[in-house]
Amino acid sequence: MRIGFGNDIHKLEFGKPLILGGVEIPSEFGAVGHSDADALFHAVTDAILGALALGDIGSHFSDEDERWKDADSLIFLKESVRLMKENDFQIENVDSIISLEKPKLRPYSEKMRENLARELDVEITQISIKAKTGEGLDAIGTSRAIKAEACILLRKS
Numbered sequence: 001m002r003i004g005f006g007n008d009i010h011k012l013e014f015g016k017p018l019i020l021g022g023v024e025i026p027s028e029f030g031a032v033g034h035s036d037a038d039a040l041f042h043a044v045t046d047a048i049l050g051a052l053a054l055g056d057i058g059s060h061f062s063d064e065d066e067r068w069k070d071a072d073s074l075i076f077l078k079e080s081v082r083l084m085k086e087n088d089f090q091i092e093n094v095d096s097i098i099s100l101e102k103p104k105l106r107p108y109s110e111k112m113r114e115n116l117a118r119e120l121d122v123e124i125t126q127i128s129i130k131a132k133t134g135e136g137l138d139a140i141g142t143s144r145a146i147k148a149e150a151c152i153l154l155r156k157s
């Protein structure tokens with residue numbers, strides 16, 4: 001067994017798209033980043049790379065590389081899954097937290113779980129996505145940022 005932890009934070013800006021777990025979520029504010037700024041996919045990618053002790057998302061996909069400008073974060077996730085399989089590991093389970101003041105994510109969490117389950121080659125019951133707010137405090141609570149954290153357990157295939 002190997003455990004991995006990943007997190008990611010992005011600034012929010014008015015009028016930008018908000019993409020989480022591959023789902024475009026209707027929102028006044030969206031995440032700003034070099035790629036499509038999908039914080040959940042980035043945190044999960046980082047957790048998988050961490051469990052494999054293969055660096056982090058930035059060492060594989062530099063934000064100074066023009067190839068990843070506005071890139072679909074699915075590319076990063078797929079590469080981490082490829083490395084996981086190459087190293088003979090599979091996902092046991094994923095637990096994650098998305099911290100965002102608004103909108104409420106509950107209507108979209110099943111679709112995000114489905115997307116992750118498909119990409120990670122597991123059942124939806126192996127994927128947990130929890131949503132929290134910042135209770136009006138800090139950058140999350142004042143809708144200036146979105147954060148995602150993911151904890152992943154891998155086992156040898």
Ligand SMILES: [Zn+2]
Nearest residue numbers: 008037039042
């Ligand atoms: Zn990110």
